[in-house]
Amino acid sequence: MPRDVVAQTSNNAVFRLGAGDVINITVYGEEDLSRQKYRLPDSGLIMFPFGEVRALGLSIAELEIRIADGLRGGYLLNPRVSVSIEEYRPFFISGQVAAPGAYPYKSGLTVRMAVSIAGGFKERASESKIFVVRETDPLHTLSKIGLDGEVFPGDAVTVEESFF
Structure with a gap:
């Protein structure tokens, strides 16, 4: 069950090296x-x-x-x-996108761009129920993120299904 936490995004975030870079x-x-x-x-x-x-x-x-x-x-x-x-090591995107998977990271990547790279939203995708697990988060917290939120190398983004 996702926690009601908003993923941190910051223009001054410092890139951290990880396996695969x-x-x-x-x-x-x-x-x-x-x-x-x-x-x-x-x-x-x-x-x-x-x-x-x-x-x-x-x-x-x-x-x-x-x-x-x-x-x-x-x-x-x-x-x-x-x-x-x-x-950079890849980011991952799953759920209600046309082509879930691992993709090469590009500096300045947003959720909106990540969804586009993955072929766009599926018909039943919820644009307001998107979550991220930051690779750098030792607790692997599932946090809500908006379309303009930043995606970093190693992040796992999940687009949930809309029921309406």
């Missing part, structure tokens, strides 16, 4: 330490000569700092690290 890591002047098109595994661990770096749940800036700090510990004097997103 593809990233580029550049350590300037050190090609052997750079990684291109690296898909984050379920463990979220990235191996470096100094050890593992856990990337899951970190922002891009936090990951850059963690890698630079690790490299500073005996490898490089003043490492400059840049991390960029090559490809």
